Amino acid sequence: MAKKEESSVEAKLRALYDLQLIDSRVDEIRNVRGELPLEVEDLEDDVLGLKTRLDKLKTDLETINYEIGAKKNIIEEAKALIKKYNEQQKNVRNSREFNSISKELEFQELEIQLAEKNIKEFKAQIEQKKEVIADTKEKLAEREAHLKHKKGELDAILAETEKEEKALLEESLKYQDLIEERLVKAYARIRGNVKNGLAVVPIERGASGGSFFTIPPQVQVEIASRKKIITDEHSGRILVDPALADEEQEKMQKLFAKL
Incomplete structure (x- = not known):
């Protein structure tokens, strides 16, 4: 015994x-493998984050362009009204009507000035966002190139070791069963x-x-x-x-x- x-x-x-x-x-x-898997994961997160940022910037540009279009429509409508009021002013019957139309003309002029100011501001925003987009695209290209390189390194290591690691893990379980x-x-x-x-x-x-x-x-x-x-x-x-x-x-x- x-x-x-x-x-x-x-x-x-x-x-x-x-x-x-x-x-x-x-x-x-x-x-x-070291820190490579984590590096690849971090780079993938960076790339995804930059792509999401680009998409948002492009959406912002579309929104600004839409707003510019809306302001241009306001200007065109105001110009049409000014033309209409100018014609009406020629046929006024008294000073009260004249003053009323003058106020409308003044209001439409102010509408045009405000819309033109807004358009100018929107165009400045577009230029600013275009700079950010260009910078983001540059960073994205850099990150994607780095990610491709790191993925290549990781894939090469995995190709060499993945089969052996899997076999070793199976052996580890077999030996654990013996104990x-x-x-x-x-x-x-x-x-x-x-x-x-x-x-x-x-x-x-x-x-x-x-x-x-x-x-x-x-x-x-x-x-x-x-x-x-x-x-x-x-x-x-x-x-x-x-x-x-x-x-x-x-x-x-x-x-x-x-x-």
């Missing part, structure tokens, strides 16, 4: 270290809390891998016996002996070569 328990613990340690090697390989692949749920959760928790996601590490030069804290000789002997799962008291990482680590690394290298 004791021998079976020892074998079971060793099998768990091997499976845990294999899982670590697989997940570390996935981390390496993702590190190669009891309690240990998988502990592994995931440690992995999330430590540097570089290394939850299972071998002993290197008498210390936990990546650590400077020396492990007592008696503990090293216990780790090498593979009879129980031992964690580093400083980092919380699960520890394996160098011989086991070498064997599993060699095994995993062969697996990675096939993916």
